[in-house]
Structures are given as structure tokens and as C-alpha cells.
Amino acid sequence: MAKSPPAPASTFSMKDWFNADRYHTIADQLTAVDPGFDRKRFLQLTLDGLESRELMDRMRQTARAAALTLSGAVRKQIATLRRIAPQTDHGFVGIWFAEFVANEALDQPDLALPALHFFTRYGSAEFAIRRFIVRDPGATLARMQPWTQDDNEHVRRLASEGARPRLPWGVRLDALIADPTPTRPILEALKADSSLYVRKSVANHLNDIAKDHADYVVAWCAPWQSLGPDSAWIVRHGLRTLIKRGHPGALKIVGAGADAKVDITTFAATPTTVTLGGSLQIDLHLASLARGDQTLIIDYVVHYVKASGKASPKVFKWKQLSLKASERITLRKHQTIRDFTTRRHHAGHHLVELQINGQRLAETHFELKLK
The missing domain is CATH 1.25.40.290 (ARM repeat domains)
Structure with missing residues (x-):
């Protein structure tokens, strides 16, 4: 048996x-x-x-x-x-x-x-x-x-x-x-x-x-x-x-100017549809437009859908770095979309914004499905 x-x-x-x-x-x-x-x-x-x-x-x-x-x-x-x-x-x-x-x-x-x-x-x-x-x-x-x-x-x-x-x-x-x-x-x-x-x-x-x-x-x-x-x-x-x-x-x-001088060529979230428990990939490509070195504090903001249907923004730290004139960078971030005791997810359209030195400079989005 x-x-x-x-x-x-x-x-x-x-x-x-x-x-x-x-x-x-x-x-x-x-x-x-x-x-x-x-x-x-x-x-x-x-x-x-x-x-x-x-x-x-x-x-x-x-x-x-x-x-x-x-x-x-x-x-x-x-x-x-x-x-x-x-x-x-x-x-x-x-x-x-x-x-x-x-x-x-x-x-x-x-x-x-x-x-x-x-x-x-x-x-x-x-x-x-x-x-x-x-x-x-x-x-x-x-x-x-x-x-x-x-x-x-x-x-x-x-x-x-x-x-x-x-x-x-x-x-x-x-x-x-x-x-x-x-x-x-x-x-x-x-x-x-x-x-x-x-x-x-x-x-x-x-x-x-x-x-x-x-x-x-x-x-x-x-x-x-x-x-x-x-x-x-x-x-x-x-x-x-x-x-x-x-x-x-x-x-x-902290050495960062309020006006970041950058050219953003890519800011994208993939896949465009994510199921709860899955992973979101965020890609960023940018180049410095400053004539000299500049400090960049790069964050991203996810606007989570609430039960009411309204959105609540949450800022996530990404990277702080110094770029030389005309220097290019590529960054990639993976984030698992799952429930926590402090955050319950709800289905719908989620806006993701790129924030550099406190300024929102680009946006993308994804759809969240619960199952």
C-alpha cells in the first residue's frame, strides 16, 4: 500500500x-x-x-x-x-x-x-x-x-x-x-x-x-x-x-540636478499582459545630453489599480549613477507581481512611469490579470 x-x-x-x-x-x-x-x-x-x-x-x-x-x-x-x-x-x-x-x-x-x-x-x-x-x-x-x-x-x-x-x-x-x-x-x-x-x-x-x-x-x-x-x-x-x-x-x-539632460530611446514593460504571480520586465536605454558628468537617480513608478478602480502610485528605487557626456546606458529590471500583506493586486490597466531626478520623463503600461 x-x-x-x-x-x-x-x-x-x-x-x-x-x-x-x-x-x-x-x-x-x-x-x-x-x-x-x-x-x-x-x-x-x-x-x-x-x-x-x-x-x-x-x-x-x-x-x-x-x-x-x-x-x-x-x-x-x-x-x-x-x-x-x-x-x-x-x-x-x-x-x-x-x-x-x-x-x-x-x-x-x-x-x-x-x-x-x-x-x-x-x-x-x-x-x-x-x-x-x-x-x-x-x-x-x-x-x-x-x-x-x-x-x-x-x-x-x-x-x-x-x-x-x-x-x-x-x-x-x-x-x-x-x-x-x-x-x-x-x-x-x-x-x-x-x-x-x-x-x-x-x-x-x-x-x-x-x-x-x-x-x-x-x-x-x-x-x-x-x-x-x-x-x-x-x-x-x-x-x-x-x-x-x-x-x-x-x-x-546628493549631487543630482533637478533637470536631467537625457535622451530616452527605450522605456518598455514586457510582457504587455501579466498574470498575478508572473514577472514584469522593464527595459531602459538612454544617453546623456549633458556637456559634462551628471548624476542620475533613476526610479520607476507603478500605478497600482485599487479595489475602487483608481490608481495608487508606488515609487521603486532602481539605480543611482554618474554619466559622462554622451555616455549611453542600458538597464533592465525584473519585478514579480504578487500579493503581499501590505498590497493586494487588482486586475486592470497599470501605468509605469520612468522617474529621473524626481521628474517623470517616460511611461509605459501593462495589463494585469488575476488568473
Whole structure:
């Protein structure tokens, strides 16, 4: 009798970082350091209804369950968590320690902020710290400023990442969206940080601010370009949204003129009809018409059809290069057209535009079929 084929492996989801095995491990760790810990109730609180919870809900439920089952008052509970945090084997899982602190000690910053400074080494406190910023922005940012000089890159990153105005998944910091100047000293202190991990955060922080205060960011970070390659990298990535928008000041900083002098001989998307899951090929041939060298930032824009039938443009980075006078280039890009959790495709006519130095210079199109 032929054997049945093995069941296909289930697709991993990030929420599975918090699974039954994980909760039993956490329970073992807490039992070892807290004789009064209610292990049975902790497992009941975390495992009951587990499958219905998404990633962030699982993280929050972990913190709530610990608060209800650890012995002692909050100061003792935090001390207990400090003992097990170094055993955490996955950075995102460790976020629940900071969540616990924000839940249980929001009104005790003298206890909570040193705890976040500690726990962020084992799971970023970037979400938790925001609740303290909302509650008392001046005092919290003042406590975060010295973190920019910490020996640990996770702590230095927290000083920037935790105060980002528009951190994905995090509480929006509306006061800092309206007035970004309070975080300027933090970013100034990190503008040449030795860690790429930290520099990425600084660039993302600048990009957040630039969405609301474009001219302010351009004027502020323009001098950074000459401080060295690390600072120049921050500037390029921090201005990426403005470069996509064709902001003249941002383009000037990265050496690209707003008026690209080019002759475009080919800009085409093939095949002209694509089925969802298939691949689109985009070809570009152009020549420089400038008398000298010129920097080109080449992007393409796909206008995705929405459920309403209207189109929503999405800018994709392609290539940044320098062309000599009369120099010709050929570029080719392949893009798979498939659904993501953040984008669902819809059938119809899709416009594709060529964008160079922020200007739309050519267009093509393709038809998308769902099957």
C-alpha cells in the first residue's frame, strides 16, 4: 500500500515567535528565579486563545500574564525580569520586557527608564519608550540624550528609534510631528555613529521628519554630507522620500540636478499582459545630453489599480549613477507581481512611469490579470 505524501510544512508567521514552546521556556525561566511565580496560571493566560492572537497581541499578552503571575510589587517583578532577560534567544521576543515596564511603571519613570535602558539590549524598547514620551516629552527626551553616548549600540539606537515621530507599529508622536526640534540634539549626537544599526535609525528618523518638514531637514543635514562616508550615508537614506518627490534641495545635496539632460530611446514593460504571480520586465536605454558628468537617480513608478478602480502610485528605487557626456546606458529590471500583506493586486490597466531626478520623463503600461 502506497504511503500518503507528507503534509506540507506550514508557512512560518512572525507571530509564531510566541508559541507554546516559547511560553513553556519563559515559564521555566521564571520558575527558576521566582519561587512565588504562578506557573500554571501564566501558561493558562498565554496559551488559551493563542491561535487567535496576532504577533503584537501575543507580545502584549505575555506582559499582562507576567504582571498577574509574578510575585511581589512592580519593583521586585522588574528585578525578576532582569534576571531572565539575558537568556532570551530572539530579539523580537524580548520586546515584552519593555512592554511590561510601560504597563506597570508608567507613573514611575525613575524606576522605568533605567529598566528600559537595560531591557533594550535583549529586545528593543522602541515601542514602550514612546508612552513615556507622550506622558512627559521633555523629561523623557532629556533622560534619553545620554543614551547616545552609551557603549551598547542597542541603547544608542533606542535614543533615536524610540523618538521617531512615525515609527511603524508604534504610537505616533504627534507633538514631534508638529515640532521635530526636541529630537535634534539626539540625532546630532548620532550623525556619525560607528554602528550601521544606529545609522539606519538616524536615517529613518530624518525621513520621518522630512515627510512633514522637508526644507527644515534639507537645511539641517546638508553639512553632514561632508563629515565622512558614514554621515553621508545617513543623509542619502534620510532624504530618500524627498528625492523620490523631486525636492530640489535634496537632489542638490546628493549631487543630482533637478533637470536631467537625457535622451530616452527605450522605456518598455514586457510582457504587455501579466498574470498575478508572473514577472514584469522593464527595459531602459538612454544617453546623456549633458556637456559634462551628471548624476542620475533613476526610479520607476507603478500605478497600482485599487479595489475602487483608481490608481495608487508606488515609487521603486532602481539605480543611482554618474554619466559622462554622451555616455549611453542600458538597464533592465525584473519585478514579480504578487500579493503581499501590505498590497493586494487588482486586475486592470497599470501605468509605469520612468522617474529621473524626481521628474517623470517616460511611461509605459501593462495589463494585469488575476488568473
